[in-house]
Amino acid sequence: MLPRYGAACDAEIFAGKVLSNAGSGSDRSILAGINWAVSHRCRVISMSLGAPTKVGDTYSRVYETVAQRALEKGTLIVAAAGNSRPRPVNHPANCPSIMAVGAITPDFTVAPFSCIGINLDGGQVDIAAPGVDVYSSYKEPTGYRRLSGTSMATPHVAGVVALLAEAFPNEGPAELKLRLLSSAQHLPLPNTDVGVGLVQAP
Incomplete structure (x- = not known):
């Protein structure tokens, strides 16, 4: 067996494809993927995807309902x-x-592309993780390359949630989230950029 890497290299992964090979997709397919993962009793769902919003936009009530049901x-x-x-x-x-x-650089600064938690009706950044020059999987024939984006930071956090779920198997998502947030390393940066700080593995 080849070596595996990441925050939770021994975690069981359910890979649900919700976007096309070009990286586009519909809310319908994403919501179906969430429901599929929940039906398979996945403890954490990692979504390196999204669509831009504008200042003053509110969140989707449909997604919020589905996310609450997942919890x-x-x-x-x-x-x-x-x-x-x-x-x-x-x-x-x-x-x-x-x-x-959100994403931070190797120098513990805010990544220049990372979106900001400035909308009052939802839209906060909860936590940050490494998101610049991250060695990641990539489409063939390359296979792997270094990438930057909050899509690189997100799996770091999901991996730590998986480790917490393993360490505390009887705790629900609310308790795991609290552990995740309370153990984050404080950063001297605005919480609109990094939330509670840098994710820390147990």
């Missing part, structure tokens, strides 16, 4: 905050019941 079923959803700074946090990461992940 009730034992699943925490983690999503990329977006890469269109200085615009607000992307949809659907801007839903209150979905964790929005």
